[in-house]
Amino acid sequence: xxxxxxxxxxxxTLISCGSDDDDTSTTNPILxxxxxxxxxxNPNATDDDDSCQYPNLTFKFTQNWDGDNITAQGFGNFxxxxxxxxxxxxxxxxxxxSKIILHKxxxxxxxxxxxxxxxxxxxxxxxxxxETDVPLGDYSSLTFVFGxxxxxxxxxxxxxxxxxxxxxPQQLGGGYHFMQMxxxxxxxxxxxxxxxxxxxxxxxxxGVYEQNFISVELPGFTITNNAEIEIKMNIAEWYKNPNTxxxxxxxxxxxxxxxxxxxxxxxxxxxxxxxxxxx
Amino acid sequence: xxxxxxxxxxxxxxxxxxxNSDDDSSDYITTPVDIEIPQIFENLLLPPSIxxxxxxxxxxxxxxxxxxxEKLLSGDxxxxxxxxxxxxxxxxxxxxxxxxxxxxxxxxNSMPIYNLAWNFEDKYFWDGRAIGIEGQALGxxxxxxxxxxxxxxxxxxxxxxxxxxDLFAQAFGTSTITKELVTKxxxxxxxxxxxxxxxxxxxxxxxxxxxxxxxxxxxNVFMDESKGDCFHCHGSDANPLWTDNIFHNNGLDTSFExxxxxxxxxxxxxxxxxxxxxxxxxxYSAPYMHDGRFQTLEEVINHxxxxxxxxxxxxxxMKNIAQGGALLTEADKSDLKAFLLSxxxxxxxxxxxFHNPN
Numbered sequence: 001x002x003x004x005x006x007x008x009x010x011x012x013t014l015i016s017c018g019s020d021d022d023d024t025s026t027t028n029p030i031l032x033x034x035x036x037x038x039x040x041x042n043p044n045a046t047d048d049d050d051s052c053q054y055p056n057l058t059f060k061f062t063q064n065w066d067g068d069n070i071t072a073q074g075f076g077n078f079x080x081x082x083x084x085x086x087x088x089x090x091x092x093x094x095x096x097x098s099k100i101i102l103h104k105x106x107x108x109x110x111x112x113x114x115x116x117x118x119x120x121x122x123x124x125x126x127x128x129x130x131e132t133d134v135p136l137g138d139y140s141s142l143t144f145v146f147g148x149x150x151x152x153x154x155x156x157x158x159x160x161x162x163x164x165x166x167x168x169p170q171q172l173g174g175g176y177h178f179m180q181m182x183x184x185x186x187x188x189x190x191x192x193x194x195x196x197x198x199x200x201x202x203x204x205x206x207g208v209y210e211q212n213f214i215s216v217e218l219p220g221f222t223i224t225n226n227a228e229i230e231i232k233m234n235i236a237e238w239y240k241n242p243n244t245x246x247x248x249x250x251x252x253x254x255x256x257x258x259x260x261x262x263x264x265x266x267x268x269x270x271x272x273x274x275x276x277x278x279x
Numbered sequence: 280x281x282x283x284x285x286x287x288x289x290x291x292x293x294x295x296x297x298x299n300s301d302d303d304s305s306d307y308i309t310t311p312v313d314i315e316i317p318q319i320f321e322n323l324l325l326p327p328s329i330x331x332x333x334x335x336x337x338x339x340x341x342x343x344x345x346x347x348x349e350k351l352l353s354g355d356x357x358x359x360x361x362x363x364x365x366x367x368x369x370x371x372x373x374x375x376x377x378x379x380x381x382x383x384x385x386x387x388n389s390m391p392i393y394n395l396a397w398n399f400e401d402k403y404f405w406d407g408r409a410i411g412i413e414g415q416a417l418g419x420x421x422x423x424x425x426x427x428x429x430x431x432x433x434x435x436x437x438x439x440x441x442x443x444x445d446l447f448a449q450a451f452g453t454s455t456i457t458k459e460l461v462t463k464x465x466x467x468x469x470x471x472x473x474x475x476x477x478x479x480x481x482x483x484x485x486x487x488x489x490x491x492x493x494x495x496x497x498x499n500v501f502m503d504e505s506k507g508d509c510f511h512c513h514g515s516d517a518n519p520l521w522t523d524n525i526f527h528n529n530g531l532d533t534s535f536e537x538x539x540x541x542x543x544x545x546x547x548x549x550x551x552x553x554x555x556x557x558x559x560x561x562x563y564s565a566p567y568m569h570d571g572r573f574q575t576l577e578e579v580i581n582h583x584x585x586x587x588x589x590x591x592x593x594x595x596x597m598k599n600i601a602q603g604g605a606l607l608t609e610a611d612k613s614d615l616k617a618f619l620l621s622x623x624x625x626x627x628x629x630x631x632x633f634h635n636p637n
Contacts, residue, residue, distance in 0.1 A: 156516075165514060169504075196596060
C-alpha cells in the first residue's frame with residue numbers, strides 16, 4: 001500500500017515537472033547542431049550541443065590511357081601506343097599521393113592527413129578514405145602532391161613505405177619513389193624490351209639533388225554530402241606533353257638519369273584530372 | 280525462499296562441476312612472450328605480424344621447437360621438419376633437392392626460415408600457395424615426396440606418447456592434439472627465428488668500422504639501377520628484410536617445367552614467378568634459386584650479370600637481356616659478393632634456442 005502511495009507521488013512529481021517546461025518553452029534553449037555546413041544542421045536549434053556531423057571524403061584513384069580505363073586486369077596486354085608510336089604493355093604501376101588539400105575561395109583550407117601509395121595490383125589502395133571533417137559548401141580547388149614535397153620526403157621516415165620497398169636510394173638523394181611504372185614495349189625490330197619508368201628525386205651530380213615532386217591543382221566543387229572524389233591519371237600523358245617520350249632512348253636506368261627525371265616531371269604536370277564526384 | 284536457495288546451490292554445483300570437468304586445463308596458465316625485435320627492424324619496419332589467435336607463449340614456442348625436430352610427424356618416424364631445414368644452414372637444406380621418407384626427391388630447394396613475422400604478404404612456399412605459417416606447416420606432413428604421413432596418423436602418434444598430451448595441455452589448455460594445434464605450435468617457434476644482427480646491420484646502426492671498402496662498394500653496386508639494381512626486389516638499407524616477399528621471374532629459363540606462382544593463381548602472367556628469398560645468411564644457405572641450381576654466389580651474380588634469358592613473363596627489371604644482363608666488372612662482382620656476405624649472421628646459425636631440444 002505504501003508502495004502505491006510512493007508511486008503516485010513520483011508520478012505527480014513528473015507531471016508537474018512537465019507542466020513547468022510548457023510554461024517556459026518559448027525562452028528555453030533548443031539543443032542541436034547549429035552549423036549550417038554540417039550534415040545534421042537543425043534550423044530550430046538555438047544552442048549547439050556538439051552533435052554536428054560533417055561529410056567525409058573518399059578519394060578514388062583511377063587510371064586511363066587517353067580515356068580508356070586501365071586496371072590490373074589489363075596488365076601484360078600490348079594495348080597502348082605512346083605519342084612516339086611505340087606499342088607498350090603495363091605490368092606494374094605504383095605511385096604516391098600526399099598532402100591533399102581542399103581550398104575555399106576565402107583562403108581557408110582543409111588538409112587531409114597522411115599519404116596514399118596506390119598499387120594497381122591491390123584494389124584496396126585505389127581508395128583513400130579520409131576521416132577529416134569537410135563542411136558543406138563550395139570549394140575553389142583541390143591540390144595534392146605527386147610524390148612527397150621537400151618537407152615530407154624524408155629518408156626512411158615512413159615504416160609502412162619502407163616495408164613496401166618504396167625508398168629512393170640515398171645514392172640518388174634518398175627519400176621515396178614517387179612512381180614505379182613498368183612494362184614492356186616493342187622495339188623497331190619487333191623485339192620485346194622492358195621499361196622501368198621510375199620517378200623520384202633528381203640527381204644533378206654526387207651530393208647535388210633537385211626536388212622533383214609535382215604540385216597538382218584541380219578544379220573545385222561543391223560538397224553536399226559524404227562524397228567520393230575521383231582523381232584520374234591519364235598514363236598516356238607521361239609520354240606526351242611537352243616531351244614526346246622515346247622509349248628507344250629512355251626505357252631503363254632512368255632513376256639516376258637527371259634529364260629523364262626532369263622530363264618526367266614536365267610531362268607529369270597534366271596527367272591528373274578531376275573525375276566523377278559521387279555524393 | 281527455500282526454493283530460491285536450492286536453485287542457487289544447484290547453479291553453484293553446476294559451475295563447480297564444470298570447472299572440475301576441465302581438469303586438463305585447470306592449471307592452464309601460459310607465459311606470454313614478446314617477440315624480440317632487432318634494433319634495425321624497430322627503426323625501419325612495421326611491427327611484426329602475429330595472428331591474434333596464436334599469440335606467442337613460452338609453452339607454445341617450446342612445444343613448437345620440439346615438434347620442429349620431431350620425427351614422429353613423418354610416416355615412418357624418420358624425418359622431422361628439421362631434416363630438411365637445418366639450423367646451421369639458416370634452415371635450408373644444403374642438398375639441392377630434399378629426399379622424402381620414401382626416397383622420392385623434390386624439385387625445389389627447401390626455403391630458409393627466418394624473419395617470417397615480417398612477411399607481411401603472409402604467403403609461403405616458393406610459389407606462395409600457403410597462407411600463414413600455420414597454413415604452410417600443414418603441407419609437408421602429408422606431402423608424399425616429403426614426410427608422406429596423414430594428419431590423423433601423425434596426430435594419433437603424438438597423442439599416444441607419454442609426454443606430448445601434457446605439453447599440449449600446457450601450451451593450449453587441452454591434451455587433445457589436433458593438426459591445428461601442432462601447426463600453431465610450430466608457427467610460434469618459427470616466428471622466434473629472427474636474424475637481424477649482421478655486420479651490415481651494425482654498420483647501419485652506426486658502426487662505420489663494421490664494413491670494408493669492398494663491402495661498401497658492393498652495397499653501392501647493389502643500389503645502383505644501372506649496375507646491380509638488386510634493391511627493387513631484395514630490400515635495401517631501408518628495408519632490412521632484404522626481400523620484398525613477392526614473386527618475380529628473374530630470367531632463369533626460356534620455358535618452364537615448374538611454373539611456380541602461375542600454378543597457384545592460374546594466371547599465365549604468373550608463370551615462372553617465384554618468391555624473392557631474403558639475402559640474409561647466404562653464407563650458410565647454398566644452393567641458390569628456387570631449384571637450387573647455383574652452388575655459389577659467383578654463379579648467382581654471373582646469372583644477373585650475363586646469364587639472363589628471355590621468357591614472356593620475365594620481370595621488366597631484368598634488363599639488357601640481349602647481352603645477358605648488367606655486365607658487371609669483375610671488381611664490382613667481387614665487391615657485390617663481399618657485401619652480400621656481410622648480411623650473414625653467424626650467431627643465427629649457432630643460437631642454442633633454435634637447435635634440437637630432444
